[in-house]
Amino acid sequence: MDDGVSSFVQIRGSVPLFWEQPGLQVGSHHLRLHRGLEASAPAFDRHMVLLKEQYGQQVVVNLLGSRGGEEVLNRAFKKLLWASCHASDTPMINFDFHQFAKGGKLEKLENLLRPQLQLHWEDLDVFARGENVSPRFQKGTVRMNCLDCLDRTNTVQGFIALEVLHLQLKSLGLSSKPIVDRFVESFRAMWSLNGHSLSKVFTGSRALEGKAKVGKLKDGARSVSRTIQSNFFDGVKQEAIRLLLVGDVCGEEVADKGRMLLDNTALLVTPRILKAMTERQSEFTNLKRVRIAMGTCRMASERRM
Template sequence: LDDDVSSFVQIRGSVPLFWEQPGLQVGSHHLRLNRGLEANAPAFDRHMMLLKEQYGKQVIVNLLGSRGGEEVLNRAFKKLLWASSHAEDTPMINFDYHQFAKGGKTEKLENLLRPQLKLHWEDFGIFTKGKNVSPRLQTGAFRMNCLDCLDRTNSVQSFVALEILLAQLESLGLNSKSITERFVESYKAMWTLNGHNLSRVFTGSRALEGKHKVGKLKDGARSVSRTIQSNFFDAVKQEAINLLLLGDFFSEEYADKGKMLMDHTALLVTPSILKAMSERQFEFTSFKKMKSEHCHLKIELF
């Protein structure tokens, strides 16, 4: 058994468009698309091509809601997929998690989402390799997203993985009840730990639970912690990421010119491009004369 291996790959990732969450984020999510659909299309196409090249057939599982800022992002995601060349061979399963399965109601996932997913995971198959098993390949993967790819995505992916686990154990010849129960128990503990660790990386707090009164109290405290973290500390983290990816160019003379001449998103290009854009500013700048009229302010004292 030590030489026998089985796996099932799932993908999680935020909506592959250029978007951001500006301003204070308290309660509902405020979202803004940075580019139109046509400008998003090339990056989206490269993203999907890379996933297909590495993982095979893709099925998008979209867990976004249908209200507020999420609805804007949700609609844009659907339009971008439907207008792309991937629409024919990349199904999208839309499941408003907050509406149908809020609080991690697994019976809702079982009744509403499982039938839609099962057809695809049976088509994908699982990977197995070893001396005592027949070699098999996984031919596709679920690409799953909510807004931040944390609690909702974690809940659905763990649900799918538990379903697949039973097939994996059977493929390895480990289908006795006692062994299955031990694997399931260990699996749940591992996946819970995985969810908490991912949540700490992205939000600074453990994952939300929401299943009972004590869990809801913990969720409330964690939500407050996340709000503080996202509104007051995430910007510094983003600057650090930009520094690692692009280098320290903010102290350069041309960076100051770039800040005055261009939108803030243009500062995310590489330093060499930013320098060239600043030096060639007159090639794409037009000047117009403006007339100004003097305004007289009359102040009356009573």
């Protein structure tokens, strides 16, 4: 079976809305939505269409909580998906990880999450190919999110990967217990290293473990490190990302004015120049008076006792 190949692709991504975490983030998460649901709908639709074009059928697994700022984002995400044209063919599985699997109680994943996922295995399938192997093709992916797509997502994606691993090995004709156990052991070690590597890239610390007393002490130290990193050092990273993706690092007000007044190439200038150009807009813009008619209608009903 040296030529046998099998794979299963999963996707992780932030909630596809316009939102941010302003101010100091200590303890609970403070979130702010930049745009309403109607204004976010076109970008959300493009995102889902792109996923379906590239990966096929989508199953959304939402791990956001139901308290504080996460609850606001969670509710907005569900409303936007259910109100979109993708609601009919894009199932959403909502699993509050902090509520059901708090303290590393991963048996809840088996009891509560596994039955919901099993409903969609046939729609997704796995890829398998090789000599004396019946060809199989993956037809869709699981799109998963928590808030930062790190610890919770790492845990649940690892759980799903282990569930699918048995199916992959069976499709390759490797179903004996010693072989399966060896693959599972190797995968756990590999996935742990993967989670730590991703966490270091985004937070500067290893992934949270959430188990045993020693693990909780380590998690506490890592949480403090993450708080310092996110509140005092992430600003420069965010500006670099924005410069690469958007082309400017201006404040929202200046950037919005610049987009209305200038073409996209002008947005590549420094924020100082762009601000000066928006302040001197009267020198290169003309005003034109327009008339706008607006009407409202209020339907009042009379209740009789």
